[in-house]
Amino acid sequence: MEGQNVQALERAFDVLETLSETHGGIGLSTLAQKTGLSKSTAHRILKTMLERGYAEKTLDGSYKLGSHLFELMSNHIDSLELQVEAQPYMAALERALHLPAYLGVLDGPYVSIIGKEATHKADEDFTRVGKRYPAHCSSMGKCLLACLSAEELEEALCDFGFEAHTANTITRRRDFVTHLRQVRRRGWAMDHEESELNHRCVAAPIFDFSGKAIASIGVSGSNDDLPDGRIDEVAQYVVRAAQRTSKCMGYVE
Structure with missing residues (x-):
């Protein structure tokens, strides 16, 4: 069980880092390809990130980093x-x-x-x-x-x-x-x-x-x-x- 949790966390970080490397957003298929994840797994991770504010969906349906991540960074820098x-x-x-x-x-x-x-x-x-x-x-x-x-x-x-x-x-x-x-x-x-x-x-x-x-x-x-x-x-x-x-x-x- 612990190994599965660690793997899920690593996959989430892979998605997060891939989002950070893109400019203007990235599509689900491209994201899955770059991270080596299946589209369904990438979609589940993105769904959670969207709910928590760590990712955002653009008008054309692609994904980018969410504002909550920048809020966390701002709080850290301020401290x-x-x-x-x-x-x-x-x-x-x-x-x-x-x-x-x-x-x-x-x-x-x-x-x-x-x-x-x-x-x-x-x-x-x-x-x-x-x-x-x-x-x-x-x-x-x-x-x-x-x-x-x-x-x-x-x-x-x-x-x-x-x-x-x-x-x-x-x-x-x-x-x-x-x-x-x-x-x-x-x-x-x-x-x-x-x-x-x-x-x-x-x-x-x-x-x-x-x-x-x-x-x-x-x-x-x-x-x-x-x-x-x-x-x-x-x-x-x-x-x-x-x-x-x-x-x-x-x-x-």
């Missing part, structure tokens, strides 16, 4: 704690680069620090958890803004004052938008003493299951910690950490 998922990768960054690593989210025209790993460096007030600072002069803010659509960015920048914090701060909106295009193409952003003198930061975006940039992960240090010749290497580490965290949040490239 994930971003800080928990990102922490191992922040810790790995800090160990590999000997630089404090941080997790940040957009908060209007600011970036809020919501996580950090800083065992090799003194806990600087500049990047303590809970600290907010202007997004336009931070790598963590810029890499998130660069992921917005043109319409979303237009709306977001309405709240920006573009105040100068150092001589390197980008203070003109047009120049900032041009800079964000470069950030988007590159996949990571840098704060080159734009928020504070002798302070640099490299960050990359973290995406969720829907492809939305929900946070950024980055490292910071002085000009000596992050000299020009080290930036590309550090950026590669940061981008990998962001990609791995994104995967944990359900993102699929």
Whole structure:
């Protein structure tokens, strides 16, 4: 009896996986052929899936994944704690680069620090958890803004004052938008003493299951910690950490 139950479950998973591989729906005969099931068995499984919302029937009579499956996935993703998922990768960054690593989210025209790993460096007030600072002069803010659509960015920048914090701060909106295009193409952003003198930061975006940039992960240090010749290497580490965290949040490239 137990073996029969396991076999029935395996067949249901075969049907589910086949539905996930099709675009626009699949007919019963094709589904049965791809799964190696008889049409009657495939139909019984589909009937149960339809009743439970795991499959839906299209107007032309074919079958596709049902909305209940996406609801389950959404509930699972919502239950994930971003800080928990990102922490191992922040810790790995800090160990590999000997630089404090941080997790940040957009908060209007600011970036809020919501996580950090800083065992090799003194806990600087500049990047303590809970600290907010202007997004336009931070790598963590810029890499998130660069992921917005043109319409979303237009709306977001309405709240920006573009105040100068150092001589390197980008203070003109047009120049900032041009800079964000470069950030988007590159996949990571840098704060080159734009928020504070002798302070640099490299960050990359973290995406969720829907492809939305929900946070950024980055490292910071002085000009000596992050000299020009080290930036590309550090950026590669940061981008990998962001990609791995994104995967944990359900993102699929």
